[in-house]
Amino acid sequence: MPTLFDLTGRTALITGSSQGIGYALAEGLAAHGATVILNGRSPEKLDAAVKTLADQDYTTHTAPFDVTHAEAIEASVAKIEAEIAPIDILVNNAGMQHRASLEDFPHDKWDDLLKTNLTSVFYVAQAVARFMLTRGHGKIINIASATSELARASVAPYTATKGAVKSLTRGMATDWAKHGLQVNAIGPGYFKTPLNKALMENTEFTAWLESRTPAGRWGDLDELKGAAVFLASDASNFVNGHTLYVDGGLTISL
Template sequence: MSHPAFDITGRNALVTGSSRGIGRALATGLLEAGCTVVLNGRDAAALERTRAELAVEHGDRVRTVAFDVTDPAAVAEGVARVEADTGPLSILVNNTGAQHRAPLLEFTHQDWHRLLETNLTSAFLVGQEVARHMAARGHGKIVNICSLQSEVVRPGIAPYAATKGGLKMLTKGMCADLGPLGIQVNGIGPGYFDTELTSALVADDEFSAWVRGRTPAGRWGQVQDLVGALVFLASPASDFVNGQVLYVDGGMSSVL
């Protein structure tokens, strides 16, 4: 039997960007922990496919809400719909993210703004809107999915690292403002994970060898490796943890 401090049975959670990859894995982890989970993304058809697959095991505790997390009006309407249809949100996971690799001197303004809106503005908008409801109830957990690149960077991803570094500081700033209202805001910083979005890197023997050699754990992360950190940050076990980023990177950020 697990410790009661980690019990999140019966809570409602919204996970953005959850039709696939890390977002889907995090949503699945919350379902396995007993939550009702609302999947979010812009592609309603993709969300429905994921819902149907997860519902085989988790039934009607899997819901969907399709809206653009970079559109303030859509966010306000979507969050209000979730609160009305599913019930009060206790947990928000801001997972929506995008990557674009290019040398800094070739990076277009369009791609810069797309990453900024997707990776950073979305967390501000959804976090702000969900926090309004949480504040009225005096409790809530917000988990922002940051990155190893919130701390360090490689060539070709400067704008991505800038958005993830900004998300780390947004997490701390949200803690400062929302902590007094009973809301804990923390982050998870994944290292190099094997997902659909990184499949080309995983398949690159040279790069994959670099990741394994650079990581004390000696391997790529698997999406299930993130679930324990999320359950901790979403549960009463973390009630006095606020404004922190928990790096789940196999130790990469700790070594030279």
């Protein structure tokens, strides 16, 4: 049974993985035997992340491309396939947040959120899936959110993108499952990440979150690793189009 979760010999590309959730998922997959390819726009942050993983004797590479540029994605994916290894696992994690009242939400930030949180998922998955489809197998994990189900004031555009990621995940599975691909999503609740720094420093918000979440606390990044390993491994070979919420019970409780 332990071999169900063994990722030895498999290669995983994780977007937006120089810090936060992306880095934690890269570390989790590497700990189970995968070679991980870290992506981001800052070569300096990527180099630091790779060094930390290499110090743990994990096999790592970097791919510093912009996930919102289709041509750059296609060129980088082709280079990875030709020079590193076939991509067996893709984690679409890159994302951004901007908080503002909806009536005053800047149009340029709306466009940025759509490109980074939603369009990039389509671009990267499409580029990687073209190779996976020819091989007849592959795992794609999109990072959704508790806000794929729930709305909160000041983040309606973010909520819109994450709701769309959930639906796009279902659409990808519907198109590609018959070709041997499993496409699923992870929906994190509120975790201690750089993206949530402002919220973590807000004592009023933290008190509200702790009272609203059945588990009564923020999530720790290590608690996301098991979900990623499950969805990346043979243990999930008949799981498709599913969003696995890792949220301390936030989305199931009033």
